[in-house]
Amino acid sequence: MYQSQQKNIPKFFGRRKGRTIRCAKSTLLTDFLPHLRISETTELSHRMFGEPVEKIYLEIGFGNGEHLAEQALRNPKVGFIGAEVFQNGVANLLSLITGIKIKDELPETIKLSSERTDNIRIFDNDIRLLFKRIPDNFLDKVFLLFPDPWPKKRHANRRFVNPENLQELSRCLKKGGILRIATDHKVYKHWTLRQLHACPLFEWTATCGNDWKHEPSDWVQTKYQRKALREGRRAVFLDYKNIK
Ligand SMILES: C[S@@+](CC[C@H](N)C(=O)[O-])C[C@H]1O[C@@H](n2cnc3c(N)ncnc32)[C@H](O)[C@@H]1O
Numbered sequence: 195m196y197q198s199q200q201k202n203i204p205k206f207f208g209r210r211k212g213r214t215i216r217c218a219k220s221t222l223l224t225d226f227l228p229h230l231r232i233s234e235t236t237e238l239s240h241r242m243f244g245e246p247v248e249k250i251y252l253e254i255g256f257g258n259g260e261h262l263a264e265q266a267l268r269n270p271k272v273g274f275i276g277a278e279v280f281q282n283g284v285a286n287l288l289s290l291i292t293g294i295k296i297k298d299e300l301p302e303t304i305k306l307s308s309e310r311t312d313n314i315r316i317f318d319n320d321i322r323l324l325f326k327r328i329p330d331n332f333l334d335k336v337f338l339l340f341p342d343p344w345p346k347k348r349h350a351n352r353r354f355v356n357p358e359n360l361q362e363l364s365r366c367l368k369k370g371g372i373l374r375i376a377t378d379h380k381v382y383k384h385w386t387l388r389q390l391h392a393c394p395l396f397e398w399t400a401t402c403g404n405d406w407k408h409e410p411s412d413w414v415q416t417k418y419q420r421k422a423l424r425e426g427r428r429a430v431f432l433d434y435k436n437i438k
Contacts, residue, residue, distance in 0.1 A: 203320070203323060204352075207342075207344075207349075207352050208280065208342055209279075211280070211282070217297065218289070218294050218295065218296055218297070218298050218300055219282075219286070219288070220285070221300055221304075222285055222288035222289060222292065222294060222304065223281065223288065225304060226288055226292065226304045227284065227288060227316065227318065230288075230315055231315070231316055232275065232316065232317040232324065236315075238327055238328055238332065240273065242273070242315055243313050243315065244311070244313070245311050245312055246271075247271055247272055247273035247313060248271045248272065249272045249273070249334040249335070250272065250273045250274075250275065250332060250333050250334055251265070251269075251272055251273070251274050251275070251333065251336070251337065252274075252275045252277070252333050252335070252337070253274065253275070253276045253277070253336075253338075253339070254321045254336065254337065254338045254341075254354070255277065255278060255338065255339070255341055255342075255354075256276045256278045256283065257283050257339075257340070257416060257417055257418060258283050258287070258416075258417045259278070259284075259286050259287025259290055259291075260290065260414065260415070260416060260417065261414045261415075261416045262274055262276045262287060263287060263290040263291055263314075264414040265412075265414060266291075266310070266311070266314045267310060269313075270311035271313075272334075273313050273314075273315070274313055274314045274315070275314075275315050275316075276314060276315070276316050276317070277316075277317040277318075277319070277320075277321035277324065278317075278318060279318070279319060281318070284316060287314075287316070291306055291310060291314060292304055292306060292307055293307035322362075328366040329366075330365055330366070331366075331367070332366055332367075333367045333368065334367070334368055334371050334372075335367075335371060335374065336367060336371070336372070336373045336374065337374050338354060338373070338374070338375045339374070339375075339376045339416050339418070339419075340376055340377060340416060340418035340419060340422075340429070341353070341354045341355065341375070341377065342354070343377065343379035343381055343382040345379060345381040345382070353382070353385060355382075355386045355389050355390070356389065357389070357392075357393065360390070360395060360396065363436075364393075364395035364396065364436050364438050365438075367436040368436065369436055369437065369438055370436060370437075371435075371436045372436070373433070373436065374410070374431070374432070374433050374434075375434070376416075376419070376430065376431050376432070377429060377430060377432075378418070378419065378427040378428065379427075383430050390432070390434055395436065395438050396434035396435065396436060396437065397434060397437045398432065398433075399434065399435050400433070406430050406431055406432055406433075407428070407431075408431070409431060
């Protein structure tokens, strides 16, 4: 397992484990994840995927993995790196991409479901531990969708959008690459707008007063977005161009 701590990286405050992971999902984690996992020895390059890819996208905190799984299906020439600390979420992504459900009997060999390209690799830990290994100008796009809002003032230093992480994301992204942040939380929306306004490395791509209030054309709904909609909160979709 990848070292959970590195010097200078603040503690991770979210959940790593939730409900017991049962049956098939637990086997997916033990038997199949190692094939897709970015381990300490994986060299990050365009050749790390099972098929040749033209671009690389990163999703940070993919949750249950619906967005990542669907984007990877729609974009077979893009290699996707998904980072998620929460083991149940990683198990869910594996279930989506293999087609194996909780109660299914496991086949002798676990494989990606037949319509899929082998274009996802998983970092099942805190993305900040991977940053140092990502080469400069490596990424074409980064998704940070519904990050934990940590709305209390005293927890503001836990928010993912902060000057250090923006600096790293700008370095890892190509010039002109896109950082997409979505949130349904008022505090986090204002925080993000302020942080990015103060950051000379990114430029907001919004062209009119309202476009950031509508889902982008390539959007895939996530679990947290559906939860927010059920509870009457509408999300905003903020795309920033890396101008370093
Ligand atoms: C509020 S959830 C949103 C999940 C998903 N993006 C969605 O929209 O349904 C935030 C997720 O980010 C993950 N997360 C938070 N900080 C992270 C980090 N530093 N590295 C990797 N994952 C992280 C958490 O474990 C959690 O699953």
